[in-house]
Amino acid sequence: MSRRWPPGIVLTVVAMLMIAVGVPQLVDEFGLLQLTVFGAMCILALSLGFVWGYGGILCFGQSAFFGLGAYAYAVAAINAGESTLAAVLAVVVPAVFAALLGYFMFYGRLSDVYLGVITLSVTLIFFNLMNSTAGDTYRIGKARLNGFNGMPSLPTLNVPGLPGRLLDPTETFYLVMAVLVIVYVGLHVLLASHFGRVVVAIRENEARCELLGYDVRLYKLLVFTIGGGIAGLAGCLFADWGAFVSPNVFSLTMTSQIIIWVIVGGLGTLVGPIIGCLIMQYLATTLGTQQLANTNLIFGIIFLAFVLLVPRGIVPSLLRLGAGAVGGARVRNSA
């Protein structure tokens, strides 16, 4: 990549910064809370967009890392009474778990589709496990896991080192937006590096990279671990947002939502999953307030429609249209 940043990325970052600065002035507190959770979900969408869209790893268990991050934050925050260590653990625990799981999968050389099924199964088993942790026997230190009721009234994020100085909703929103921008830019920097180039090359042709002497298993493992850590970070922000975490973070609905965001937004871009996430989140909130049709039903139809009719997703399809109009510019990896 040249020293100059591609215009697509600059544009996206500028848009995000404008939203971050402008929104708290424009919307009421409810809208702000809503946008905060949208932001956390966008980070989650980015993690899968990176792992699947660039790493070519079919991970259907991104919500396992998301949920682990949320639970790690919850348990650590309750035990420590403040959030600094908890926030770190929310990234480390899922990343370590991703590394372990990834070791078994990549070093066992499981193919794509098996990866998808295994990661999905892991998530669902987490869901079942967490659902059955009701009662006093299941506690970690001071934190009761509470089974399907979830863990309520978690300590919210505080300024690192100052347990009494909690973040107010506006500050939390700034934090989420900052994390989103950092993750977005960070992933682009990573993808522009030698490491990122190899990762994309592996997605394009695994055998050729292997023959060129790259340890494909290790690269995939690293991508998977990074993706797990980012998802965990999103989980931490999500748990902080609601001061609540329940096994639903591992549920099939959650898992399918993440996949739908990426499918709708488009594989192989980073802005695609963010846009997909915003559209679907908005839709889910709107659908949730009406009684006409079940949310799952609508999501199922959208999912099917995209796979059958717009398999590339919104952003790549639009880019392709635009590129066709100006004469076939190179579009991939530019957003």
Add this chain to the structure above:
Amino acid sequence: MDLAVVLMLEILNGIATLVLISVGLAIIFGMMRVINLAHGEFLMLGGYAAIVATNHGVNIWVAMLVVAPLVVGVIGVIAERLIIRVLYGRMIDTLLATWGLSLFFIGIVTTIFGNTVAGIGAPLGSVGVGRYSISLYRLVLVGIAAAILVVIFVALRWTRLGLVARGTMENPNMAAALGVSPPRVYATTFGIGAALTGLAGGLLAPVSGVLPTVGAAYVAKAFITVISGGTAILAGTAAASTLFGSVNQMLTYFTTPVIGEAGLLAAAILLLRVLPHGITGKLFRGSL
């Protein structure tokens, strides 16, 4: 002694449940290389079909053994004709499309029946084993699971239908040249897989009850079993079910169901690390 018998029966029952929930998936995946993520919802639909039929005065055995597989089989054929047929050869797209289908089914059933547990009482009552009593129906399930495996084996091995199906999966062009219509064979195979799944859903309805999202509870175990089983549909499913069923029930018995579930998963991941192509990728090669 009584305890040992009861524990044995529990293990057998665990194995039979795994066989039931995964055999339809094994057929669809093993024969067609289609990963059907709506598998759990096929089980759920089978359960609802049996319950609705029973509540409308149909004999419970007829409801479970005839109505459930018929309904789900027809739904399977329709899904194959409308969606899956378009995506043959695109494994990942098929997988995603069936995922959409699964959400769709959950949504529809929630709209019709509401998000509550429905159930029917298990027939047959129980028998005493020394100081313990066990449900006779669960014993019958073990028998049915074994019977299903035998019937599929016989059908694949010795009937013309089985031969045509195996031939088409092996080489569709050659089969077409010999006068077989591959699309029809695919539709039939998918339909049979779906019907077996519906049968399993119907049979399990009295044991575990049904709610719209119950599929999620089954689908993970079913996939783990089928993938760990490997290429041979029957031998693989039977072997993996035996292994995981035993691990799950033993751990459940000596600790808690939670540890049992986690143990099943851990066993599967370890197994796939050692045998990436599943049990029948290395052992029992060439079996069905």
